[in-house]
Amino acid sequence: MPQRMLVIPRVKRRIIPHGGDAMKTPYGLKVIDNCLNCPVHTQRLFCNLAPAVLADLDSISSSATYPRGAVLFVEGQEPRGVFIICNGRVKLTATAADGKSVIVRVADAGEIVGLPGTISGQSYELTAEALEPIQANFVSRKDFLQFLKDHGDAALKVAEMLSLIYHEMTQEVRYLGLAHSAAEKLARFLLDLQPIPGKDAGSPVRATLTLTHEEIAGMIGCSRETVTRLFASFKKNQLVEVHGSSVILKNKAGLEDLVER
Amino acid sequence: MPQRMLVIPRVKRRIIPHGGDAMKTPYGLKVIDNCLNCPVHTQRLFCNLAPAVLADLDSISSSATYPRGAVLFVEGQEPRGVFIICNGRVKLTATAADGKSVIVRVADAGEIVGLPGTISGQSYELTAEALEPIQANFVSRKDFLQFLKDHGDAALKVAEMLSLIYHEMTQEVRYLGLAHSAAEKLARFLLDLQPIPGKDAGSPVRATLTLTHEEIAGMIGCSRETVTRLFASFKKNQLVEVHGSSVILKNKAGLEDLVER
């Protein structure tokens, strides 16, 4: 497999517009220019950390935007540091020698990628690629480790984050190891989607699905064709409805049946 | 599936004798009675931590021994705390509703189990069961979190451990997701075994394998019969030799071929 470029400049997919009125980049991102103001940080990342600590983090991080398809790092690389995602999503994949790959996790805004490698010093075990145009803060390994040494509470927070991504990884193992059929895996995948909070009382769950069939196949461990076929069969059986990029789980109980059994 | 007892008192397997001249329990363990003296701690666990910190840890941990088959915790339980394994090995499995299970990781002496759940507060995601009679120190969640708050360097160390178990989990995903055949998975499994350090210069690698075919099947994600059949075929093709519980990789290159391709 040829070594891929670190940053693939091609931007293929339609830009997903983000709400808010911040400055727009060529990729349609709103730019966050300061860690202290970043809503993501205060909400999820290092919540409850003192502003002084955040300011410290800000001083060592450098922000950048990347187009869709940009590769933040490749598995096997020496860990250079962590990327704190401000905006957009990043997919983390494990790749085999023949190019076959499994999407282990999709990191959303507010999450950190490259954390385990950076902490342990072992080479990155996954490849990180932007699913959409993203903005991310990079913190070098050296600076980040020093930052954690200086701020014990941040270190604890990092341990918490590691626990969360460990949890997501466990889900992945369940997909790959504990399913009897591809249908079961796809059903579980659909049920795991974040429901759109819009109308919550209504029973048919809606969710947005910005992954291709091929990417879904990577996540649940089957071939692209199987995903296509299963979607067709699910539609026929009134389990789901697909309109563009939004999925409606028409019969949630039916999907749960597929998983439970 | 019936809820299993927390501790299964039956001891079926032959006791694996441990070296050393410490006191022997009914299970054949040598007992370590103090964290400060425990060779495991100083070597791997919280290495480089100040003795005062270790003493603190000692004061909040309670030691116990468990027979083979004892279940330290079950997936889905509220996280009660962590178990620091002093002696013996613990297998961590994810189980499906129908009883099918995947061994995610085997934790050796010096490692901690129950860490992610304890840190994040989410319920244990795996089930921990003693593969052999073990001795372990239990630290309650409350005490452990306080301990980490008090000792920032320990928190960093915990983050490191989490990174390591994350790494092992990644291996598991590779087994389950990126292999073309069961033969490839078994070959990778055999190559991942810890070689016995005895005679290192000799090319045929030796390793001890204290897992049953069924357990191996759980680790690489296939059926017990397939493991048996593959072992037979590997023997026929002069790839491995099995003598009791020790495995000799006669043709390491041949095994690597199976993995690479």
Add this chain to the structure above:
DNA sequence: CTGAAAACGTGACCTGCGTCACAGCGGCTG
């Protein structure tokens, strides 16, 4: 708008391995 590439849809084929069933075989245990 328009052409090309990516994504989706579907049929045919075939094989790897799960499943079932049962047979030897140690080795605890009473």
Add this chain to the structure above:
DNA sequence: CAGCCGCTGTGACGCAGGTCACGTTTTCAG
């Protein structure tokens, strides 16, 4: 020492889903 249970070994069978091949639709850059 007898009987039982857990582990290993092997054959037969079937099918889920991978793979290939190709057509259609959608996306998007210039």
